[in-house]
Amino acid sequence: MAKKTKSTKEDKPSFFSFLKNRQTSTLVATFLMLFSVFLCVAFISFFFNWQEDQSTLQQFTNKAVKSNNLLGKIGANLSHFFIYKGFGIAAFIISFQIFLVGFYVLIKKKLSLIITTTNWNLFLMVLVALSFGFLDKKYALAAGIIGFEINEYLQTFIGKTGLVITLIFLFMAYAIIRYKVTFDAFIDRLKEKRAQRKLEALQEESVATTNKEDIIEEEKSKSISLEKEKKSEFELSLENLKPTISKYSDVSSKKEEIDKDTKNESEIKLKVEDKSDTKVNSSEEKVVAIDVEVSKEEEHETENLSDKIVKDFGEFDPTLELSNFKFPTFNLLKQYNESISIDPEELEANKNRIVDTLKNYKIGIDEIKATVGPTITLYEIVPEAGIRISKIKNLEDDIALSLSALGIRIIAPIPGKGTIGIEVPNKKSTIVSMHSAISSKKFQESQMELPIALGKTISNETFVVDLAKMPHLLMAGATGQGKSVGLNAVLTSLLYKKHPAEVKFILVDPKKVELTLFNKIERHYLAKLPDTEEAIITDTSKVVTTLNSLCIEMDNRYDLLKAAMVRNIKEYNAKFKKRKLNPNDGHQFLPYIVLVIDEFADLIMTAGKEVETPIARLAQLARAIGIHLIVATQRPSVNVITGIIKANFPSRIAFRVTSKIDSRTILDAPGADQLIGRGDMLYSGGNDILRIQCAFVDTPEVEKITDFIGSQKAYAEAYQLPEFIGEESGTNVDIDIADRDKLFREAAEIIVTAQQGSASLLQRKLKLGYNRAGRLIDQLEAAGIVGPFEGSKARQVLVPDFVALDQLLENEKNL
Numbered sequence: 028m029a030k031k032t033k034s035t036k037e038d039k040p041s042f043f044s045f046l047k048n049r050q051t052s053t054l055v056a057t058f059l060m061l062f063s064v065f066l067c068v069a070f071i072s073f074f075f076n077w078q079e080d081q082s083t084l085q086q087f088t089n090k091a092v093k094s095n096n097l098l099g100k101i102g103a104n105l106s107h108f109f110i111y112k113g114f115g116i117a118a119f120i121i122s123f124q125i126f127l128v129g130f131y132v133l134i135k136k137k138l139s140l141i142i143t144t145t146n147w148n149l150f151l152m153v154l155v156a157l158s159f160g161f162l163d164k165k166y167a168l169a170a171g172i173i174g175f176e177i178n179e180y181l182q183t184f185i186g187k188t189g190l191v192i193t194l195i196f197l198f199m200a201y202a203i204i205r206y207k208v209t210f211d212a213f214i215d216r217l218k219e220k221r222a223q224r225k226l227e228a229l230q231e232e233s234v235a236t237t238n239k240e241d242i243i244e245e246e247k248s249k250s251i252s253l254e255k256e257k258k259s260e261f262e263l264s265l266e267n268l269k270p271t272i273s274k275y276s277d278v279s280s281k282k283e284e285i286d287k288d289t290k291n292e293s294e295i296k297l298k299v300e301d302k303s304d305t306k307v308n309s310s311e312e313k314v315v316a317i318d319v320e321v322s323k324e325e326e327h328e329t330e331n332l333s334d335k336i337v338k339d340f341g342e343f344d345p346t347l348e349l350s351n352f353k354f355p356t357f358n359l360l361k362q363y364n365e366s367i368s369i370d371p372e373e374l375e376a377n378k379n380r381i382v383d384t385l386k387n388y389k390i391g392i393d394e395i396k397a398t399v400g401p402t403i404t405l406y407e408i409v410p411e412a413g414i415r416i417s418k419i420k421n422l423e424d425d426i427a428l429s430l431s432a433l434g435i436r437i438i439a440p441i442p443g444k445g446t447i448g449i450e451v452p453n454k455k456s457t458i459v460s461m462h463s464a465i466s467s468k469k470f471q472e473s474q475m476e477l478p479i480a481l482g483k484t485i486s487n488e489t490f491v492v493d494l495a496k497m498p499h500l501l502m503a504g505a506t507g508q509g510k511s512v513g514l515n516a517v518l519t520s521l522l523y524k525k526h527p528a529e530v531k532f533i534l535v536d537p538k539k540v541e542l543t544l545f546n547k548i549e550r551h552y553l554a555k556l557p558d559t560e561e562a563i564i565t566d567t568s569k570v571v572t573t574l575n576s577l578c579i580e581m582d583n584r585y586d587l588l589k590a591a592m593v594r595n596i597k598e599y600n601a602k603f604k605k606r607k608l609n610p611n612d613g614h615q616f617l618p619y620i621v622l623v624i625d626e627f628a629d630l631i632m633t634a635g636k637e638v639e640t641p642i643a644r645l646a647q648l649a650r651a652i653g654i655h656l657i658v659a660t661q662r663p664s665v666n667v668i669t670g671i672i673k674a675n676f677p678s679r680i681a682f683r684v685t686s687k688i689d690s691r692t693i694l695d696a697p698g699a700d701q702l703i704g705r706g707d708m709l710y711s712g713g714n715d716i717l718r719i720q721c722a723f724v725d726t727p728e729v730e731k732i733t734d735f736i737g738s739q740k741a742y743a744e745a746y747q748l749p750e751f752i753g754e755e756s757g758t759n760v761d762i763d764i765a766d767r768d769k770l771f772r773e774a775a776e777i778i779v780t781a782q783q784g785s786a787s788l789l790q791r792k793l794k795l796g797y798n799r800a801g802r803l804i805d806q807l808e809a810a811g812i813v814g815p816f817e818g819s820k821a822r823q824v825l826v827p828d829f830v831a832l833d834q835l836l837e838n839e840k841n842l
């Protein structure tokens with residue numbers, strides 16, 4: 028059937044079947060090619076003579092009229108028809124196409140190809156005519172009437188710009204569809220050129236190292252593959268009607284050709300590899316190719332979870348809850364006239380007295396220099412050569428007596444200077460205001476953790492110390508010498524520098540009146556025990572509970588530090604801010620806690636060891652976890668400031684005391700008995716003793732500051748300290764299993780896991796109120812899971828693991 032159809036098709040005489048005859052086809056081809064030459068010549072001649080020939084066009088048959096066109100009247104008329112009336116310059120494409128058709132016929136190209144190229148060239152001709160028509164009218168001949176008219180027509184519809192865009196599109200469409208010009212092809216061509224250049228360069232070098240051969244090989248394969256692509260593209264454009272399979276077979280055959288061609292190029296490599304086979308030159312070493320496999324780099328994450336959280340949410344900001352908190356302003360503090368008045372007469376008189384007195388003891392002076400401070404003037408003496416300092420030191424009291432002035436202190440020698448200092452009080456002392464201390468650059472710019480502006484030194488410099496470094500402070504002084512003012516100066520400094528989120532105070536004030544003003548800032552800055560009304564502690568029994576609670580807080584904080592694997596609160600908070608500690612594991616930002624105890628002697632008198640033990644424990648251990656103690660006392664006797672306390676309070680402040688013994692108790696040195704009072708103090712930070720005039724802050728100023736802070740938005744409640752259950756709350760009563768808390772099992776597991784029997788742990792982990800956590804601990808004790816109450820220490824856990832816990836609870840049920 029198929030066969031039949033085929034034969035009928037073949038039998039039907041085709042329009043172009045005469046071309047099958049080789050003679051006719053050659054004839055037609057020659058005619059077409061010559062005709063195209065004829066047209067081309069006529070067209071060229073037309074451009075030079077068209078104006079003169081215009082009149083001859085109508086008189087085609089008139090022999091008398093001659094045409095200037097090289098090809099006579101026929102040439103002129105044909106040119107007029109194709110160029111003037113037709114497509115202008117683009118008419119040359121017709122001449123070219125006719126030549127091409129003739130050529131294709133001659134070489135027996137397929138008819139389909141002839142038709143396709145003809146169509147494309149006609150399309151191109153219209154496009155070119157259109158483009159020329161776009162030019163000015165004076166170039167009308169370039170576009171021909173058809174080009175011009177189509178142009179005019181289109182311009183009325185899409186305007187000039189529209190036409191330009193359309194033309195660009197049509198030209199691109201022509202190039203893309205006909206020649207397959209694509210962006211990829213363009214890139215490939217560039218690559219091909221580059222590869223070719225590299226190949227040439229490498230060949231020039233002709234260094235036969237294996238490495239380079241590989242590169243050449245690579246480049247070659249690249250160039251081959253590119254060439255392949257190029258060839259196949261070319262095939263496609265010419266024979267785009269060919270079935271795909273034939274195209275592939277072509278490519279493979281071409282590949283072989285290419286391989287042959289490129290054989291020379293790969294000569295360098297072949298030489299190296301063939302060495303062993305040919306054995307032409309035995310002296311040449313055998314090169315064994317080595318296949319190097321580079322192990323893949325392990326992938327690494329550039330950021331961990333905490334970095335990601337910090338990136339997304341920023342660092343943790345502890346001040347966020349009270350982000351609008353405003354620090355107290357300077358104008359809340361009173362300003363005094365603080366310019367130190369130097370009275371030359373006074374200076375001269377004092378100098379003479381010093382010189383005369385020393386002369387009495389046969390001590391000659393080489394030099395004397397005076398430094399005037401706010402309360403005292405320091406006279407620095409350089410004794411004559413040969414005078415032993417110990418002599419002056421021994422005469423200290425006598426000299427002071429001879430100078431017959433209150434508050435004289437002799438420093439022999441001034442540490443690090445080799446001079447002798449004699450401090451003589453000024454007749455007119457100057458008040459050092461808290462304003463000047465707080466507003467000083469030194470304080471404002473300090474980067475300390477807990478900066479305190481204590482006052483001014485003899486050289487009138489603001490004295491700023493870091494409480495966090497102290498780490499605890501002992502303050503002593505007889506009544507009315509400026510202790511309370513000193514405490515207020517410490518607290519005020521911290522209020523001016525630290526956000527409520529960063530520091531919390533626990534204030535113990537047995538006198539009940541000194542620190543009451545700070546009640547106003549309870550929810551900002553104070554810490555207190557749960558379920559207590561007043562944050563400021565005035566009751567001795569509560570002091571004991573608070574101290575023990577603080578010990579629990581200390582233990583809890585140490586646990587947190589341990590879990591966070593850091594050594595101190597600063598590192599811990601930095602880690603927490605960087606979101607490296609998970610709040611779900613109980614981690615939280617830890618504020619510094621400053622415990623201030625006024626009238627410590629009173630406490631020791633009433634509570635004795637009960638107070639001393641936790642204070643000593645805190646003083647010994649609390650520095651790393653941000654709990655700092657400031658203890659003030661009127662009576663610095665040895666039974667108040669015991670050895671164990673003294674040992675843990677390296678920083679001490681002594682206001683004026685009544686006896687040398689007291690001075691020795693507090694400072695381990697005399698001098699405090701020689702002070703003049705009213706804030707005149709000695710500060711010992713370990714080795715040196717400095718004389719400082721304490722900054723003066725009056726009660727109305729403190730009131731203004733606390734009012735200023737108190738009027739601002741506060742936290743919902745004061746900072747909660749962990750509850751401490753006194754011994755009396757420990758229970759031995761058996762609690763009925765049925766009455767147990769629902770969370771009993773969970774609580775037991777937490778306690779066993781942590782191996783630490785504390786109510787605060789349960790509070791944290793189970794998010795419970797203190798009372799419920801306390802009850803749970805009682806129940807756990809009754810069940811024999813935790814041991815009895817042990818004071819400030821966490822209870823012992825009696826069950827080592829879950830297996831033992833399960834067993835214990837199972838046994839209970841069977842009872």
Ligand SMILES: Nc1ncnc2c1ncn2[C@@H]1O[C@H](COP(=O)(O)OP(=O)(O)OP(=O)(O)O)[C@@H](O)[C@H]1O
Binds near residue numbers: 706
């Ligand atoms: N730094 C100072 N500058 C000037 N005057 C001061 C200074 N410190 C204290 N004073 C004066 O001394 C008086 C008593 O001070 P303060 O109340 O601090 O004494 P105190 O040691 O606390 O006494 P007490 O132990 O009896 O409470 C103040 O009212 C003030 O006039």
